[in-house]
Amino acid sequence: MGRVFVAGSINMDVVATAERHPRIGETVAGEAVFYFPGGKGANQAVASAKQGVPTTLVGRLGTDAFAKELRTFLAAQGVDLGFVKHTDNMHSGTAIITLANADNTIVVVPGANGLVDADDVAAPVLAKGDVAVSQFEIPLPTIAAFFERARAAGTTTVLNPAPAKTADSALLDLVDILILNETELGVLAGTELSDGDPPARFAEAARSLAQGKTICVTLGKRGVLALLDGGEPMLVPGREVKAVDTTGAGDCFVGALASQLASGEPLRDALAYANVAASICVQRMGAAPSMPTREEVEALLPPRRPGEIVTSARSSDQSWHPPPAPA
Template sequence: MAHQVPAVTPPRVVVVGSANVDEVFAVQAIPAPGETILSHGVMTARGGKGQNQAVAAARAGASTAFVGCLGSDDFGRLTLAGLTEDSIDTDAVRVIEAPTGRALIAVEPGGENTIIVEAGANADVRIRPEDRAVIADADVLLAQLEIPIDSVVEAAVSARDSGTLVIVNAAPMAALPAALLDATDVLVVNELEAQQLRGATGVTNLLDLVPVVVLTLGSKGAILQRREKAPVEVPAPIVDVVDATGAGDTFCGALAVALAEGMPDAEALRFSVTAASLSVQRAGAVPSIPTRAEIATELDRIAD
């Protein structure tokens, strides 16, 4: 099937965002305020919304570059080596005298999680002239909101001016400047983020802000709607959830590849939802992200 075959010339995706090292604690239940609980396992793995999305795009078949900032510590060296192992271009990654970003994550047996993020070096992400050249050379820019918002705006405006498709994942939720909305082609939000943006329960009034809205619905799938067109909705397959950490990022990275390859909307959504459904069946953020071959195999299984 066409959507399962990587493009002959891989699309070029550049991700501007955060890179963290996650410490993931397995717990019986998410602790309440003031409550102390014991973990029954811990793992250290690469994460951060920017890194997750870059890895997802690379594993889904894109030629991927990452623009971000790491610390000159062991976690930074671990992260840089991991990006290289995933064949991600790291020429635009700066290493500074600051701690690499970290996240403390508690995951309960049903896969739900709670996350605390320390920005560290991510707070120093800036868009330099050489970064603009990387963005201009890409088919798609993918950005999130775990780095300074001014840098997100600058990257998006630079991409728009270069004719690069701009996808913004409005997470973690923050006020979106008018300049960022004006430069955004595709806005990806979950249901809570949609409500926070415009008091929306769906995508219709978000289309006043941007041309295309993608609403992720967790275990229910996702909806894509363009202005003056009927919405496209794709359900998610029923799976056993191990850890939902990074599922939304996996969706975004796969979506960037699908849209860059010109997949029809329904096919692009199905590709992205399937990638996310595979990720929740494994622990961790980066370790859970599937490859193109795994996504293709799952799509074949679902179609049978």
């Protein structure tokens, strides 16, 4: 079995719940406030570790009260914290989240996450069969340094370019698997996209970024659209569930997918697995604490691999078609 290495952010999520989100300049009465361990790096590491795969987190904490609580929580989830440093005179990353009707708005204050550097990601020893994961809540040059080392070691690289921001081609060229939502896809592809667009529209935008890599576009309750090795786009349909908190859903998908790849599972099966994991995550409050266990995911896996092929984005036919029967 390979291992998962996540270079990324560690935050304390301060979550306020309300009946609705305030408009600009408006104050609304909240219902409750919660403190949840989070940060995209930590979330993805927890999601992977809870699938029983050796998972190491590379990152930084501050020296504030949140730091001890975050370290204690992550260790209890089975995440290896040997490469998580404490940074003097700096607060830990913090996310201020408003949650209303299962939808959220988030303001992230990076703190120590903004100081994760090339020396930090050079510390772990990567190997062929491992999976290296990162996101855009640490400096982009640090991610590039991490992926350069991963490529040299024969390690699979997985990038979740969130929160959405532009990135140069040199970084994207180091990516084997790109996992992003429609907003992030639109930013990187330089086009306007919305969650109601037809599947072929997402496929067309994803093709512009492919260039030898696999693209996975997470579409919420609609499922996941994937371009595998430049082939025809495949849809893994979403599961119908009652969402309570979508904050960590994308991170759950990334971490669960990475765990399956490190376990040697084919990408198509890993996509189906990660999709089920994310559907469990959204039914719970919090980010990192909502990540499901392997047993919970396996109990809901369909007996056959779900997946449909969408026609070419250049075709006027934008319907979905069933895939060929597995060999």
